[in-house]
Amino acid sequence: MALGFLGAGNMGEAMIRGLLSAKLRSPEQVVVYDAAPGRGEDLRRRFGVVAARSVEDLLGSCDTVVVAVKPQVLPSVLSGISRDAARGKTFVSIVAGAKIALFEKALGEGAKVVRSMPNTPVLVGMGSTGIYFPPVVDAATRQEVLALFSSLGTVAEMPREELLDAVTALSGSGPAYAFLFIEALADGAVRAGMGRAEASLLAASTLEGAARMVRETGKHPAELKDMVMSPGGTTAAGVAALERGAFRATVMDAVLSAWQRCRELSG
Structure with a gap:
């Protein structure tokens, strides 16, 4: 299955470019949906990725989705995802300050949620990413997400979710x-x-x-x-x-x- 990006601003684009440069994914294995008019088509034209027509289209194409929207719009974005569509999917959040509980409440227990904070040097393969895995996330999902960010630079796994706020302040900013x-x-x-x-x-x-x-x-x-x-x-x-x-x-x-x-x- 392809890797999805829900939101593709500066950080999302940096990750996409880094992943393609590292050859962890081919362009046709990356699916993007962004609410900004023409943004998905712009990325398709420049990088060859697939531009999804809707969030439902994105989730239908991907098992793992990187959530890269602004913190202010996250609640409304999550409210537009049905629990049926989210079931069995892995959501990797790079949204500053967004707690895993917010995702779980909106998406239901059938979705797996990982919280991470990369930084823009992922663009050149020298990113720094902090990750927190809730205990319910299985080993295979952990390995997949770690491989994703390891291809973009340095990864540090945090023992507690609240430390992601410090990661954001240190390496994110x-x-x-x-x-x-x-x-x-x-x-x-x-x-x-x-x-x-x-x-x-x-x-x-x-x-x-x-x-x-x-x-x-x-x-x-x-x-x-x-x-x-x-x-x-x-x-x-x-x-x-x-x-x-x-x-x-x-x-x-x-x-x-x-x-x-x-x-x-x-x-």
Whole structure:
């Protein structure tokens, strides 16, 4: 059976492009339905996926459906799905703040629900996804969903559903924080006289390389920082400037603010 996408905004499209690039699915094995006029046809034209005519058409074609709609419209979307149509299907939610109980109440016990939070770097096969599986989800479904997201990058399984709110605040929103940092790094170099293109290239590759060092060396970020920061050197001066601006506290506040907003969305 094909893999369905109920909703195909920026995150849904990023997942579709990532899946096709990873060759986990062929275009004809991906079915999309989006309520926005012409959106499904646009994705069909650009990627070769199948554009469903309705939610019922989508569910009739797919055993597993990624729910990628906005949190504000989710209740109305779920109310339009009959329990008969949902029975036996697996719904993989990527909706920020949407609790599994909301799906279960609307879809009935016959549907399996998994909650996840990927991020936009799935587009380039470097996504970060947190997943929570309720105890009722069987091993085969777990393996299928893990394979889906593993093809798009890093996957971390959460032991409790409420931790998905923290995942949303950290890795779900995190690319935006990283993009701001890359932009600021480049702006600093431009201020020092470097060209914009070269500054942006070096800023992005610097962040990518630093992240890979954390993952591949297994060292604490503070230890890796100390390897760069020579006594009385340029890095020490730069780090001091960041600390004067409360850099770490500001980033922590950003994650906490996003977490609180996610909890508000979940009611």
